[in-house]
Amino acid sequence: MIRSFYSAVTGLAGNQTYTDVVANNLANINTVGFHRSRVDIETLISHLKRAGTPPTEALGGINVSQVGAGMSIGSISKVFTQGALQETGRPMDVAIDGDGFMIVDDGTRTRAFTRDGQLQMDVDGNLVQSVTGFKVMGYAPAGQTPAAAAGAADALATPDADAAAAETTPPPPELQALRIPVGDKQAVATTKLKVAGNLDVLTAAAGTTTSTVALFDSLGVQHNIALTFTRGTLPGSWTWQPTSTDKSVSSVTADAAAVEFDANGGLKTGGETVLTLRLNNGSAPQSVSLDFSGISQLAQPSAVSESEQDGMAQGMVTSMKFDSEGKLYALYSNGLSKEVGQLALANFVNPGGLLDVGQNNLRPWLNSGEQQLGRAGDENFGVVLPGNVEGSNVDLSTEFTQLILARRGFQANSRVVTTSDEMIQELLNMKR
Template sequence: MIRSMFSAISGLRNHQTMMDVVGNNISNVNTTGFKSSTTVFQDVLSQVLRGGGAANQELGGTNPAQVGLGSRVAAITTNFGQGALQRTGRATDLAVQGDGFFVVNQAGQELYTRAGSFSIDALGRLVTQEGAFVMGWQSDAAGNVNSNGAIGQIQVPVGDLVAPVASTEIALGGNLPSNAAVGASIVNSVEVFDTQGNPISIRHTFTKTAADTWTVASEYTLADGTTGAAGADSTIVFDGAGEIDAGASTINPLNTIPAPAGTIDLFLGDPGGANRLTQYGELSTVAVLSQDGSAAGSLQSFSVSQEGLVVGSYSNGRTRAIGQIALASFANPEGLEKVGGSNYRSTMNSGLAQLGTAGAGGRGLLSSGTLEMSNVDLAQEFTNLIVAQRGFQANSRVVTTSDELLQEVVNLKR
């Protein structure tokens, strides 16, 4: 009777622990990145009343007779299944689709989390809502990221400036009409930039001088209104198929624009390639396709790619990599220790953190503008709540019944 009472007491304790776990799961049903837990029970040592006997020629074998001594909590396991993604629209809200954890540094301690509700602090650093630094790799001045190096803080340089890029090439393409009369002209223009980022307007005038032959005269206009020839006239000769005859053509660079502008080459496309300059029929579609220069620009916004690359958009239309967010994976994620704030700490049984980029090494991809919600299944948790309640009631009834039996024993002597 005493054994049954103590067994029931262990059951009460265990079901109370189960209630605590279920209650914690339900309380975190809307916690970003939360992973639910499950309680696992097992029995404890049993008292052997009679040992097992071996079979012989005269008697058969006998099984051991044992009385259990109650139960205990074997484990509280964490379910790392994917939670639903909720769209927020904030550029700094990130969710991991698949395996992996964000790496954060909180007061010098490296922690791991699935909660991607980040923000930018006053110094431009990417931080969690608790102020922990989001770790990754910062790019160099050219926008290159070395993901094989040591991780550090990700910083978005608010107000960052990119230097101007001097134009060195203008790409022309489209079609000049083969039926145009000699002396006909077609004009287009493009804005290029000198080494200081000052804009220069270049005007191209295509004039047909003979059958299948055109000249290109280029004129510059500076910001102060100064104009002049941008270079010697070029001659473009087409063959009978409407393609540029490279041997007969003379394409001169634009090399007479005043300093600080440099020499600018004219590119008319590769033979047989896309967007090359041709001479077919009546079509008149010649145009400037691109130029490789830009003015100075300041950082306007940034975005995060699926691979965790933080890309800044500048006022001059250019983009540049700012950094890349690191993800960590573990051989045994269930071995991680919860430390609060939706953060985890590695343990001896979780294995070492394997750092890398999203989408590589079994790590999932990032989804920008979304958050991973809790993976708590309310229907399952309420079912577990009923199971825990009934288990607690049953064990309490065992205690009551054992007490009644003891009372009967005491009442034997009256």
């Protein structure tokens, strides 16, 4: 009776813990990046009533006789199945479709890992975790050296042998905090210019037509260049002259300044040349490849204009975006996009061994294994889905089923406690 009493008590305690875990799962059903926990139950050691005997020639064998001592919670572990992807439309939000964790720095020389992709930008342009303000870690763009100060705030927390404290180790030098260059201005100098249109075949010799094209220097300043075409004396021949009235332009010249058309009005020679722009600010001459392949000579009014160029006026950072590889781009008001970093991902041999430290974050622990750094799309890593977050992987029907089982288990063990107590009372009453 005493044994049944204590066995039932273990059942009550175990099913209460079971209920606690299920309740926590249900409480976080709408928590971004949350992964449900699973309870593994184990039996306690049984008391041996009879050892049993092996069979003999005369008698058969007798099985061992044991009485169990109840149950206990063997383990409570995270289940890292993929959560449902939820579209948010926010360019700063990211979801990992597949394996891996984002890396965030908490500012205390330790590093946390998360599947919570709700990110935002602070006033300094740092990309941070929305719920904590922890900086999101990544890689410098290809060909760039990470900021020297980035490593100082980036270290990995690992437990010591007795799990009493966390040690820090120097961070990999290639990681840095992802940052948008707020207030940065970017311009693109014109290096290629394409001109298209028509030169009237009926234009008399020495007749002219002028059109204006725009070029941008390295500061994004626009310079207007006039192209004056003059009809030659030979059939299909034209010469042209670049000029500028901009006070900032000291001279503009061309390597070749003649074009020739065939009898059908198609360009025959002079389709490509180089325009050299010299400015009064002392900067190096700017060379522009000029493409006339889009010009024809037909019996139509002369009209020549710029059709395409690669220069851009100066623009400021207005927003940002991720791509599926986790590359982070700053977007400028002039249409320019510039890669400023790439989201770093980490994985572990045993993600179930990570320590849940709250705030949607995890830390390496005794049985998680060493971190493995990588990028989205690499082997053993998922891809990044911008404008999405990963929802909780809690399934409502499954948790309700587990809740019912825990409740029934608790009720059954409470009945055993009551019955055992009644039996003890009966024994006590026998003495009276």
